[in-house]
Amino acid sequence: MTIRTRFAPSPTGYLHIGGVRTALYNWLLARQSGGQFILRIDDTDAQRNVAAALAPILAGFRWLGLDWDEGPEVGGPHAPYYQSERGDIYRRYVQRLLDSGAAYRDYSNSEEYQAERTAAEQAKQPFWYSRRWMATSPEQEAGWIAEGRTAVVRLKMPREGRCEFTDLVRGDMAFDWALEPDHVIQRADGSCLYNLASVVDDIELEITHVVRSIEHLSNTPRQVFIFQALDAPLPHFAHLPYVAEPGSQNKLSKRKIAGYLKNLDFKRLYESGLAIAAHLGVETTPESFNPVLIEFYQTVGYLPEAILNYLLLLGWSLDDKTEYFTIDDMVRSFSLERVIKSPASFDPQKLTAFAGQHMAALSVDQRCALVLPFLQRAGWIRGDGAEIRDQVRQVVAAIDQRLVVAGDILNYREFFMPDTDLPLDPAAFQKRLVQPADAAHLLSEFKKFVVAAPDFSPAGLESLLQSFCDQFQIQPNQIIHALRVALTGKSTGFGIFDTLGVLGRERCVNRIDLALQKIATAASPAGEH
RNA sequence: GGCCCCGUCGUCUAGCGGUCUAGGACAUCGGCCUUUCACGCCGGUAACACGGGUUCGAUUCCCGUCGGGGUCACCA
Numbered sequence: 001m002t003i004r005t006r007f008a009p010s011p012t013g014y015l016h017i018g019g020v021r022t023a024l025y026n027w028l029l030a031r032q033s034g035g036q037f038i039l040r041i042d043d044t045d046a047q048r049n050v051a052a053a054l055a056p057i058l059a060g061f062r063w064l065g066l067d068w069d070e071g072p073e074v075g076g077p078h079a080p081y082y083q084s085e086r087g088d089i090y091r092r093y094v095q096r097l098l099d100s101g102a103a104y105r106d107y108s109n110s111e112e113y114q115a116e117r118t119a120a121e122q123a124k125q126p127f128w129y130s131r132r133w134m135a136t137s138p139e140q141e142a143g144w145i146a147e148g149r150t151a152v153v154r155l156k157m158p159r160e161g162r163c164e165f166t167d168l169v170r171g172d173m174a175f176d177w178a179l180e181p182d183h184v185i186q187r188a189d190g191s192c193l194y195n196l197a198s199v200v201d202d203i204e205l206e207i208t209h210v211v212r213s214i215e216h217l218s219n220t221p222r223q224v225f226i227f228q229a230l231d232a233p234l235p236h237f238a239h240l241p242y243v244a245e246p247g248s249q250n251k252l253s254k255r256k257i258a259g260y261l262k263n264l265d266f267k268r269l270y271e272s273g274l275a276i277a278a279h280l281g282v283e284t285t286p287e288s289f290n291p292v293l294i295e296f297y298q299t300v301g302y303l304p305e306a307i308l309n310y311l312l313l314l315g316w317s318l319d320d321k322t323e324y325f326t327i328d329d330m331v332r333s334f335s336l337e338r339v340i341k342s343p344a345s346f347d348p349q350k351l352t353a354f355a356g357q358h359m360a361a362l363s364v365d366q367r368c369a370l371v372l373p374f375l376q377r378a379g380w381i382r383g384d385g386a387e388i389r390d391q392v393r394q395v396v397a398a399i400d401q402r403l404v405v406a407g408d409i410l411n412y413r414e415f416f417m418p419d420t421d422l423p424l425d426p427a428a429f430q431k432r433l434v435q436p437a438d439a440a441h442l443l444s445e446f447k448k449f450v451v452a453a454p455d456f457s458p459a460g461l462e463s464l465l466q467s468f469c470d471q472f473q474i475q476p477n478q479i480i481h482a483l484r485v486a487l488t489g490k491s492t493g494f495g496i497f498d499t500l501g502v503l504g505r506e507r508c509v510n511r512i513d514l515a516l517q518k519i520a521t522a523a524s525p526a527g528e529h
Numbered sequence: 530g531g532c533c534c535c536g537u538c539g540u541c542u543a544g545c546g547g548u549c550u551a552g553g554a555c556a557u558c559g560g561c562c563u564u565u566c567a568c569g570c571c572g573g574u575a576a577c578a579c580g581g582g583u584u585c586g587a588u589u590c591c592c593g594u595c596g597g598g599g600u601c602a603c604c605a
Contacts, residue, residue, distance in 0.1 A: 320543035
């Protein structure tokens with residue numbers, strides 16, 4: 001038997017981290033067994049523009065590499081994959097349920113039904129619907145219809161015994177049938193509800209493993225009932241614990257995402273993303289640009305495999321030490337048996353740690369390819385000719401391990417701007433260029449060395465600096481800090497020889513000249529103001 | 530409230546009766562390395578919710594308490 005799993009998103013307009021984890025586990029299960037992963041759209045209750053609300057979700061899956069074998073855009077033997085287009089199929093199954101007596105038409109109006117329900121609640125009795133409005137004869141039914149009554153279809157649930165099934169992560173489950181009300185499966189207008197649609201689709205699409213979040217556990221008995229009433233084999237069920245908010249045990253909720261920004265770690269991640277988004281001109285509201293949503297990571301430049309690696313471990317582990325997984329590793333090692341039963345809270349810092357690890361595993365060329373679109377979108381480079389690629393390559397090589405996400409390249413604007421535009425950080429400028437009395441002198445002398453340097457390779461530059469220090473009888477520190485501020489405008493950055501090398505002789509000379517002018521201006525009382 | 534689920538360092542987790550003075554990772558705190566920053570390396574702080582059983586022996590099994598959470602729609 002080949003394994004067929006599915007993920008059934010509602011077209012909500014966004015994909016959040018918890019949903020991705022569920023999808024990942026489904027995808028892994030299918031991929032590791034040569035089975036199929038199916039995307040089915042739960043839009044039975046849908047609003048108008050399903051396509052628009054679905055686009056970001058499909059884009060998220062594509063970006064993450066979670067490809068689907070059947071579903072929107074790719075089609076498949078069981079099309080359509082939109083529940084809104086499967087109404088006829090559902091109605092056919094409802095008829096079967098009606099014919100077999102597993103369901104009935106209920107002609108009560110909702111007030112009448114609710115009245116019974118609240119009466120039971122007030123009496124603190126378990127609620128059993130009287131089924132008073134279930135017709136016992138065609139004449140009675142015709143009479144009600146003549147009165148203008150309409151009917152919903154309800155499941156005729158058992159009122160004794162237990163519903164038993166095995167859950168692959170939670171073990172043997174048992175629920176009292178008596179506690180299950182007669183759920184509505186079809187509205188008076190003929191449209192069908194989730195529980196019915198879901199089961200019918202799982203049957204029709206031949207789903208073998210229903211892996212979903214635990215909030216569906218309580219739906220399972222009524223679904224089991226439908227499967228059984230239809231004589232369909234039960235799929236394997238696996239209910240995953242929910243993903244909790246950062247720093248809490250509460251379930252991650254789409255509605256509360258703006259509030260998560262108060263969490264400190266979360267906020268830090270959010271703000272670093274904000275800086276990157278600003279360079280890219282991406283619109284950011286707490287509801288649309290939020291570390292709970294997958295789009296955030298795509299915008300900022302996280303590696304998909306890092307996100308997947310983190311999510312894999314949020315509720316699953318292989319053993320006591322393995323943490324780093326490539327996609328292939330994940331496919332090979334995943335198992336439902338080792339899924340954790342308790343909820344796990346989302347930790348942005350650990351996600352970022354994985355991002356760094358996966359980035360470090362990439363070659364300089366691979367990192368260049370990732371970073372290039374960011375520079376282009378920010379408008380800092382034009383085109384991607386050999387010269388530009390070479391320039392970017394040098395910067396990326398020098399940045400080395402400081403690059404955690406692709407968007408981090410945007411912290412190095414100084415290497416992608418005209419010399420005359422280079423801003424000097426005021427504090428760094430004061431400390432390194434104005435306060436040390438000899439800074440200007442050393443800098444102008446060093447410029448002469450740069451002009452005359454025979455070899456601009458890192459090794460050549462290092463010996464250049466050494467001979468400079470020897471000649472002027474100073475420690476390297478005394479020139480290095482001033483030099484970095486003059487060249488980059490900042491007090492921190494990567495190695496000074498890399499900095500010189502990346503900029504090249506001409507730009508170094510220009511920037512030193514410009515810095516010297518600013519020092520002179522600052523020193524004269526009649527200066528800037 | 531009914532039903533159901535869960536409970537090991539701040540966080541993610543290992544642990545399926547003795548190997549646990551409880552291991553790893555992230556975070557955090559020291560130190561080293563170093564021309565800044567980062568990386569890297571070394572080290573530290575930090576957990577079995579509580580109470581009863583069962584057992585020669587419980588983090589591990591059972592019960593209870595407490596705590597947290599999910600779910601109770603003509604939503605999905």
